[in-house]
Amino acid sequence: MSEAEVRALEGELEALCASVDDVFARPASRENLRAMVRGLLSEVPRKNLWQLAEAAGHPNPDRLQGFLAKAAWDADELRDRVRAFAVAALAADDAVLIADETGDIKKGTKSAGVQRQYTGTAGRVENAQVSVHLSYGSGKGRTLIDSELYLGRNWAGTSAEHERRCAEQGIPPERASAVATKPELARRMLERALAASVPFTYFLADEAYGQCRALRAWLEEHHVRYVLAIPKTEVLPLPDGRTRQARELRALVPEETFERRSCADGAKGPREYDWAAVQLAPTAHDLE
Template identity: 75%
Template sequence: MLPPGLVRRDELTADEVRCWDADLEALCASVDDVFCRPASRENLRAVVRGLLSDVPRKNMWQVAEAAGHASPDRLQDFLARASWDADELRDRVREFVVDSLRDQDAVLIADETGDIKKGTKSAGVARQYTGVTGQVENAQVSVHLSYGSSRGRAIIDRELYAGQHWAGHGEEHRRRCEEAGVPEERARTVVTKPELARRMVERALAAGVPFTYFLADELYGGSRSLRAWLEDHQVRYVMAIPKNEVLPLADGRAQEARQLWARVPETVLERRSCADGAKGPRAYDFAAVHLADTPHGLARTLLIRRSTVPNKKNNNGELVCEAAYFLCHHAPGTTPAELVIAAGQRWMVEETFQAAKNEAGFDQHEVRKWISWYRQTTVCMLALAFLADVRSRRIRPHRTTP
């Protein structure tokens, strides 16, 4: 077994290969108590090793072949019917990731991803927007919570999104949800993506996960209920928000983010790098506007990021420098430079999803049942956590300087 894409095979020593194999066995052994039967423990190892192998497509047919099985029946039964708790395994994955990647700059990042589907019977599948293609597709969409630091990043929680198509009443709706195994709570009403993210952050807090900021894009930053909950629990955050988001000012007034941006003098903009890209540091012009503090003693700041070159057409068809807005909830005295770095760390989630899909088969499952989705996704998280741990010990951490 060799983690694909981690390093070139000819760069490895025989001792490194043996060490990684022993480390993977130790990780699997550490979660053996999640599974009641020895057969389930064997199947876990077969699935994880198959996901980490170089099989062309990491569905249960090819994973089973890699394990030497004549058919995928054993592994499909492991995902659909065997007795084990996917949430307990999730908690163990989270603990392993935090132990491996813990650092003073660690962050939590919520984001969604989608898997294109052909049929209509898989739990949660519907015609809905997915960022994979940037348009409406027949897809499953799921929300994930990632843990990232200068030592690496991995996924520590997951929730399958079931939209309006899966929430309702009537005999036909009940039958369809029963066939897919959708829980009653999720079959009655839509649980929004920001609420799914909130639940995952709540679990991370309950588990004592150490982090500096919670990061998310404007789908989550635009949720006032999510922001209120985070502020009530004194969770520091940096989240993108829509340009028309109304924000409270220190003098009691309220204005939209774009109105505040219009009042910012050009002279106060500072050029900073918020993260490293494929072609070097990502440099933007930034401005910070102080907002009303929260009743809990933490401060709020509107961070405005402007492109350094014209890259977007305005309503008149003119090419202008695009502006993006981030609402920040932070300790008093936090510098704009720290908020810039925090905002830039959200890009780690894109790398996390890419690694999960390219190296751990995150988007190659062919399960239909609700429970099977959660189980396979959680096993994929375990495989990804192992890769993140290996990388963290082999690749030297790199910190971005603003």
């Protein structure tokens, strides 16, 4: 957004920040929150702390670094407030929840969750932090409403080294004892959305989540409608008790049954997919 556009929203931004002032213990933290929000919305070319501090008129990034590293606030309460604000603005009959992940490439080893792992940001294995996010979207717009940091084997374990590293970064013991898979993290965020009565029609995610039978079974048990991508080799249960791979079911469906629909416009035009319905049995956790 241009500086003029940010200034035009000054009243709304102040009202938004004021609505969460009580989450932050100190007045300085509330001021730094406003500086961060305005900087992230502005035309600052790189959203690092040096440039955000410069946009805020600070001589160096010390204030913003201290805010992120040391300031005390209730992160769960802030997350819930942001989710409520977003849902109130974007709720519609076509609203959906979307799970996906993103990675931030890092050079060091101290940041919580950082390790060599695949990240779609780079399209390869890199030293990175990876988080799973839950987005809320409708015809009115879309935004992130929740997130969970992925902790791989370098971080989650029961050794003294695992405990030391996690304690240094403030990672709760319940998160540090065992690796939670990305589908498990998505389920945790869905549980919070359901508990908060977030209105939505479908839960959407790619193959990384769709191939998790435990997640699909949980969705069905909680009557959550979903559209998930799966591998063509995924084994699916049929009403008569048999099972077939997804590609085998695809081959059995007559071509004239498929309907072509566009999910949205992409960089090269409409992104079109062929759809057909096949009746399945409920997903079992231990399906072979």
